[in-house]
C-alpha cells in the first residue's frame with residue numbers, strides 16, 4: 001500500500017519481512033477463517049514458524065535463536081498480522097514468555113528453556129489472575145519454602161498460549177506483606193503433577209490463539225526460580241516494556257489489513273452510479289486512516305529502533321502501544337462501516353478484524369493503564385524540572 005508510510009529496513013529485517021509475507025499469503029491467511037470459526041489452535045502454523053526460525057527470531061544465537069533485532073522482529077510480527085491476527089499474537093506470546101528468562105535467567109536456564117522454545121516447546125507468561133490483571137501487585141498465588149524448594153499454590157488466568165505451551169513463568173507472592181515488592185517468578189512444567197490447565201477461554205477475537213488458566217499446587221526446586229526473590233514484579237514490568245512494542249506491531253498489522261480491505265471495497269462498491277470511495281465522506285475517511293496508520297507506524301519503528309539502541313523505552317513503548325492499538329480500533333471500525341451490511345456479517349475479513357482488534361487495547365496493559373503510566377511520567381518530569 002503506497003499510501004501508507006513504509007519503514008526503511010536494513011537488509012536482514014527486510015528478509016524476515018519478505019519471508020513473513022510469503023508464508024502469510026501462502027499458509028496463514030488461508031487458515032484464518034477456519035481458526036476463527038472453530039476457535040482452533042493451529043499446530044501446523046507452529047510447525048511452520050519453527051521450521052522457518054520465527055519462534056526464536058529474537059533470541060540470542062548462543063541460546064539457539066536467530067539473534068534478530070527488535071526492528072526485524074516487529075517487521076515480522078506486523079507482516080504476519082496483516083495476514084492473520086492470531087498468528088501474530090501467537091508469535092508475540094512466544095516472545096513474552098521468553099523475556100523473563102532472557103532478562104533474569106541463569107545461563108543454565110537460558111540454555112534449556114530458550115532452546116526448548118526454538119523447538120516449539122514454548123514458555124508462557126503467567127502473571128494475571130482473576131482478581132488481578134491491571135493491578136499485578138494484588139496477585140494471590142503464593143510460593144512458600146518447602147524443603148529445598150518452593151510450594152506454589154494458586155490459579156493464573158488468561159495465559160496466552162496456555163495449554164499449548166510446555167512451560168510457564170508463574171509469578172507468586174513470596175512475601176505477601178510486601179505486596180508488589182514480595183513477588184518472585186518460577187518455572188513450571190505443565191507435565192508436573194499438581195499443574196492443571198483449566199478451562200479455555202471462549203474469545204471474541206484472535207480465536208486461533210489459545211488462552212487458558214493454570215492451577216498449581218506443587219513443589220519446584222529453587223533452581224526453577226527466575227531472578228531474585230521478591231524482585232519479580234519489576235521483571236514482569238520490564239518484560240511488558242518490550243511486550244508492548246510487540247502488541248504495537250500486532251496492532252499495525254491489523255490496521256494495515258483493515259485499511260486494505262476498506263480501500264478495496266471503496267473502489268469496488270458502487271452506489272448511485274459511482275464507487276463509494278468517490279464520495280468525500282468515504283474518501284476522507286480513507287485519507288485519515290492512511291495518515292494515522294502512517295503516524296502510528298513511525299512510532300512503532302522508532303520505539304523498536306530505540307530499544308535496539310539500548311534506550312529506555314518504558315514511555316515510548318507505552319505510547320506506541322496506546323496509539324497504535326487505538327488506530328487499529330478506528331481502522332477496523334472504518335473497514336466495517338465501508339463494507340456496510342457485509343462488514344457486519346461473517347465471513348468478511350472486516351468483521352473478523354473488528355473482533356480481533358479489541359484485545360489489543362486490553363492485554364499487556366490496557367489503554368487506561370498506558371495513560372496511567374504516561375501521566376505519572378509527565379507528573380514526575382514536571383515536578384523534577386519545573387519550567
Ligand SMILES: Cc1cc2nc3c(=O)[nH]c(=O)nc-3n(C[C@H](O)[C@H](O)[C@H](O)COP(=O)(O)OP(=O)(O)OC[C@H]3O[C@@H](n4cnc5c(N)ncnc54)[C@H](O)[C@@H]3O)c2cc1C
Pocket residue numbers: 093096124125126127128130131132133134135157158159160161203211359362363364365366367368369372
Ligand atoms: C486473550 C487474552 C490474553 C492474555 N494473555 C495474558 C498472558 O499471556 N499473561 C498474563 O499474565 N495475562 C494475560 N492476559 C490478561 C490481561 O493482561 C488482563 O486481562 C489485562 O491486563 C486487564 O486486566 P483485567 O482483565 O483484570 O482488567 P481490570 O484490571 O479489572 O481492569 C478493568 C478495566 O478497568 C480499567 N482500569 C483498571 N485500573 C484502572 C485505573 N487505575 N485507572 C483507570 N482505569 C483502570 C482497565 O483499563 C480496564 O478497562 C490476557 C488476557 C486476554 C483476554
